[in-house]
Amino acid sequence: MKLFFKTLIIGQFMMFASSCNNSTDKTQTAEANDSSKYAQGTFGYDLNFLQQHDSVIVLKSGDNAQVIVSPKYQAKVFTSTVDGENGFSFGWVNYKAFSGPEDAHMNAYGGENRLWLGPEGGRFSLFFNPGDSMVFDHWKTPAAFDTEVWKVTAQTDNSVTMQKDMQLTNYHNTPLQLSVTRAVAILNNDEIQSGTGITLETGVKAVAYETINTLTNTGKDAWTEATGMPCIWILDMMKNTPSTVIVVPYKNAKGVKFEDVATTNYFGEIPADRLKHDDDKLFFKADGKSRGKLGIKPKYAKPAIGSYDPENKVLTIAMFEPDASAKYLNQEWNTIKPPFSGDAVNAYNDGPLADGSQMGPFYEIESVSPAAFLQPDQSLVHKQSVYHFTGDEKALDAISQKVLGVSLNEIQTAFK
Numbered sequence: 001m002k003l004f005f006k007t008l009i010i011g012q013f014m015m016f017a018s019s020c021n022n023s024t025d026k027t028q029t030a031e032a033n034d035s036s037k038y039a040q041g042t043f044g045y046d047l048n049f050l051q052q053h054d055s056v057i058v059l060k061s062g063d064n065a066q067v068i069v070s071p072k073y074q075a076k077v078f079t080s081t082v083d084g085e086n087g088f089s090f091g092w093v094n095y096k097a098f099s100g101p102e103d104a105h106m107n108a109y110g111g112e113n114r115l116w117l118g119p120e121g122g123r124f125s126l127f128f129n130p131g132d133s134m135v136f137d138h139w140k141t142p143a144a145f146d147t148e149v150w151k152v153t154a155q156t157d158n159s160v161t162m163q164k165d166m167q168l169t170n171y172h173n174t175p176l177q178l179s180v181t182r183a184v185a186i187l188n189n190d191e192i193q194s195g196t197g198i199t200l201e202t203g204v205k206a207v208a209y210e211t212i213n214t215l216t217n218t219g220k221d222a223w224t225e226a227t228g229m230p231c232i233w234i235l236d237m238m239k240n241t242p243s244t245v246i247v248v249p250y251k252n253a254k255g256v257k258f259e260d261v262a263t264t265n266y267f268g269e270i271p272a273d274r275l276k277h278d279d280d281k282l283f284f285k286a287d288g289k290s291r292g293k294l295g296i297k298p299k300y301a302k303p304a305i306g307s308y309d310p311e312n313k314v315l316t317i318a319m320f321e322p323d324a325s326a327k328y329l330n331q332e333w334n335t336i337k338p339p340f341s342g343d344a345v346n347a348y349n350d351g352p353l354a355d356g357s358q359m360g361p362f363y364e365i366e367s368v369s370p371a372a373f374l375q376p377d378q379s380l381v382h383k384q385s386v387y388h389f390t391g392d393e394k395a396l397d398a399i400s401q402k403v404l405g406v407s408l409n410e411i412q413t414a415f416k
Helices: 012-019 024-031 043-051 189-196 393-403 408-413
Strands: 057-061 065-070 076-081 114-118 151-155 159-169 175-186 204-217 231-238 245-249 275-277 281-285 292-296 304-309 314-320 345-349 363-368 379-391
Touching (some): 043 065, 043 076, 057 159, 057 175, 065 175, 065 204, 076 204, 114 204, 189 379, 189 393, 231 379, 281 292, 304 363, 304 393, 304 408, 363 379, 379 393
Antiparallel strands (some): 057 065, 114 231, 159 175, 175 204, 204 379, 231 363, 245 304, 275 281, 292 345
16 A cells, blocks of 8 residues: 555643542443453443443454554544454554543543644633633534544445544634544555655564544635634643653754743643653653653744653654744633734643542653644645554664653653
8 A cells, every 4th residue: 555644731620530530440431342352441442331332433454453443433433453353552542531421621532542622721722702701611623523423435345534524613703614634554564664754673562543634714704813713732642651751852952941942831831750852852650650841842842742652662653744944823711912912832741630630640741733724725744654563672672762762761761
């Protein structure tokens, strides 16, 4: 198959975790099908559970690489595997979110790759009604990308294209008519090597998929700095372990103050024992034990972010196309900061709230498109690819050094 495509403020939605208590394992197991023949944590277990709620689409490459896509649940990729139905399931699925009434603020079904539109906060927010104070009680994820079904417009054994028309109003009271097309394609080994520039060695198993996300202005008016506009926001929710570490490479930061490169205080400053950095990269604990979020400014962003889970020997990499010269929307819950001072790539570690409740645990790696300055009928395209590699650590180390610029030893010893 010809390569289908070339080759992130986290939503404040964790604040609604008071409706999701911290008895996660027992609750999630009970919510899933107890008669499943697959162990929890496997791809088959998640597939069996999701099929009880949705006629999901499974994309396959070779004998064992598989990806679950759901048009019903907002065109998201729920999870993937390298080892068939008995293999490890990479994505985080929030089983308990599938039962009971819809949440008033955000329905967190999980999924290792979902599409949202931003900005979440700021002068052009899509999550607050015009004039409302930007506090949790007023925060609402638009139904169009929270709960509503998308339409399948094309499908093959290894790809699916989905589409959704939306009518939104931003905080500036600008009506936005738009259409979003989202295509997902699973990649074969040749396409994985071409997309990353690596060589897949014997002893490494891989699954990867590419998404192309197209936002079109279907209204009669242009989106300008005066009216405001949306952006495309891709968020990947992954399973964490106590030793999982996120790696964010960046560029041109030698001699630059770190606070000019990275935003590290979305939910309060990240403690120093959870964040390490130098001139070209940072390491961020992704253990699900302390809530924190960071981002990298577009001037310094590189086209990759990753993580390593040494317990399961899983190297995960997301690749995208940041634009250092473009304007990115600020997404913080205030109207004070300049509207085009946002980040191009983000990472989030879940953790307990003050009352001890917690949605996860999980972690996220994210990418964001530039602001969509679009004339009527114009489109903005944002691409992101997700790669999971597992197996021989020497071979995984070579991949990490090639794509992320860091060794597995650096990742594993960053917080020791």
